[in-house]
Amino acid sequence: MAMGTGILKLALFTAFVAWLSIILSPNILAPPEVPGSHTHLHTAETIHLPSAFGPESLAFDPNGDGPYTGVADGRVLKWQGHALGWTDFAFISAPREDCVQPFAPEMEHICGRPLGLRFDKKTGDLYIADAYFGFHVVGPAGGLATQLITEVEDQPLYFTNDMDIDEIDDVIYFTDTSSVFRRRQFLPSVLSNDKTGRLLKYNKSSKEVKVLLRGLAFANGVSLSKDRSFLLVAESTNCRILRLWLRGPNAGNVDVFAELPGYPDNIRRNKNGEFWVGLHSKKGLLAKVALSYGWFGRALLKLPLSFKQLHSLFVGGKPHAIAVKLGENGEVLQILEDTQGKTLSFISEVEEKEGKLWIGSVMTPFIGIYNL
Numbered sequence: 001m002a003m004g005t006g007i008l009k010l011a012l013f014t015a016f017v018a019w020l021s022i023i024l025s026p027n028i029l030a031p032p033e034v035p036g037s038h039t040h041l042h043t044a045e046t047i048h049l050p051s052a053f054g055p056e057s058l059a060f061d062p063n064g065d066g067p068y069t070g071v072a073d074g075r076v077l078k079w080q081g082h083a084l085g086w087t088d089f090a091f092i093s094a095p096r097e098d099c100v101q102p103f104a105p106e107m108e109h110i111c112g113r114p115l116g117l118r119f120d121k122k123t124g125d126l127y128i129a130d131a132y133f134g135f136h137v138v139g140p141a142g143g144l145a146t147q148l149i150t151e152v153e154d155q156p157l158y159f160t161n162d163m164d165i166d167e168i169d170d171v172i173y174f175t176d177t178s179s180v181f182r183r184r185q186f187l188p189s190v191l192s193n194d195k196t197g198r199l200l201k202y203n204k205s206s207k208e209v210k211v212l213l214r215g216l217a218f219a220n221g222v223s224l225s226k227d228r229s230f231l232l233v234a235e236s237t238n239c240r241i242l243r244l245w246l247r248g249p250n251a252g253n254v255d256v257f258a259e260l261p262g263y264p265d266n267i268r269r270n271k272n273g274e275f276w277v278g279l280h281s282k283k284g285l286l287a288k289v290a291l292s293y294g295w296f297g298r299a300l301l302k303l304p305l306s307f308k309q310l311h312s313l314f315v316g317g318k319p320h321a322i323a324v325k326l327g328e329n330g331e332v333l334q335i336l337e338d339t340q341g342k343t344l345s346f347i348s349e350v351e352e353k354e355g356k357l358w359i360g361s362v363m364t365p366f367i368g369i370y371n372l
């Protein structure tokens with residue numbers, strides 16, 4: 001009776017995971033301490049978003065105003081300082097009468113879910129990677145964004161995530177995280193070790209799109225190096241950042257730029273050419289086992305767990321925050337943490353500007369500002 005055995009196995013497995021998580025958590029499941037890290041991030045100031053959730057990416061316009069941030073109901077908001085607060089800047093889809101809940105993952109394919117944001121400094125246009133509606137642009141006055149790309153090589157963009165702009169070559173590099181899983185299924189995507197992510201290149205003048213890399217495990221953050229000789233792309237599931245050489249003797253080659261203690265999200269370069277990487281979370285025990293043993297991850301996904309329960313197992317119990325600064329050769333220069341999640345948790349992006357780090361998170365209703 002294959003069916004009965006399957007159910008029995010699942011029941012035993014459920015009992016095992018429940019035992020692990022209830023009896024031993026957080027001691028056993030908690031991710032290990034990261035050597036050399038500074039647990040100062042809890043001193044960050046926070047700015048709450050009114051009726052909005054999940055500021056994933058943060059971008060300042062060419063005048064230095066903002067930041068602008070994409071939120072879970074499909075809008076891009078602009079921070080105008082404490083007197084004016086957050087104002088609506090752009091949106092992905094229209095009409096919007098059903099897009100009234102700050103956080104409703106089941107509505108994301110209708111309302112849009114803007115992730116990576118980048119300004120073109122010459123034109124002031126804002127480029128938007130929308131997880132459900134593809135690659136967009138909106139002018140400096142904001143409003144309804146224009147859809148630029150929805151498919152590449154006859155395959156729809158299924159989970160557009162982040163980008164960087166090469167303003168000299170007039171091309172934009174961007175990621176499509178998965179061709180199987182949608183954004184709201186990011187945990188199944190990671191736990192099942194999906195490898196359908198792509199790194200793409202959009203030529204602004206010819207409007208052509210080319211696939212640069214395929215077979216990536218959760219293709220996420222993108223950043224060009226200061227001298228434009230290489231491009232970084234985060235492979236979240238593998239807890240690493242890949243480097244694609246664009247120029248020089250290694251052009252076309254890919255190598256591992258950095259291995260990280262957790263799941264990298266967006267990558268943002270500072271003016272010195274160093275890279276801040278926001279990590280969704282550190283790698284906990286269950287996630288480690290799931291990535292080494294495919295059946296374990298697939299079994300976890302079959303358990304009758306809510307998103308919250310599964311996410312908690314995945315991150316190793318408690319919410320926490322970690323960001324890493326990497327040098328131009330991938331060396332770790334600084335690790336900042338809020339290990340107890342007192343102020344910040346689940347960082348998606350860190351943007352350095354004038355001695356401050358502006359910090360976004362796909363899972364909080366606020367942004368953080370940390371004084372360096």
Ligand SMILES: *[C@@H]1O[C@H](CO)[C@@H](O)[C@H](O)[C@H]1NC(C)=O
Pocket residue numbers: 169171203204205206
């Ligand atoms: C972009 O397309 C134009 C027009 O086809 C071409 O001249 C240019 O070399 C392309 N740029 C890059 C960086 O591929």
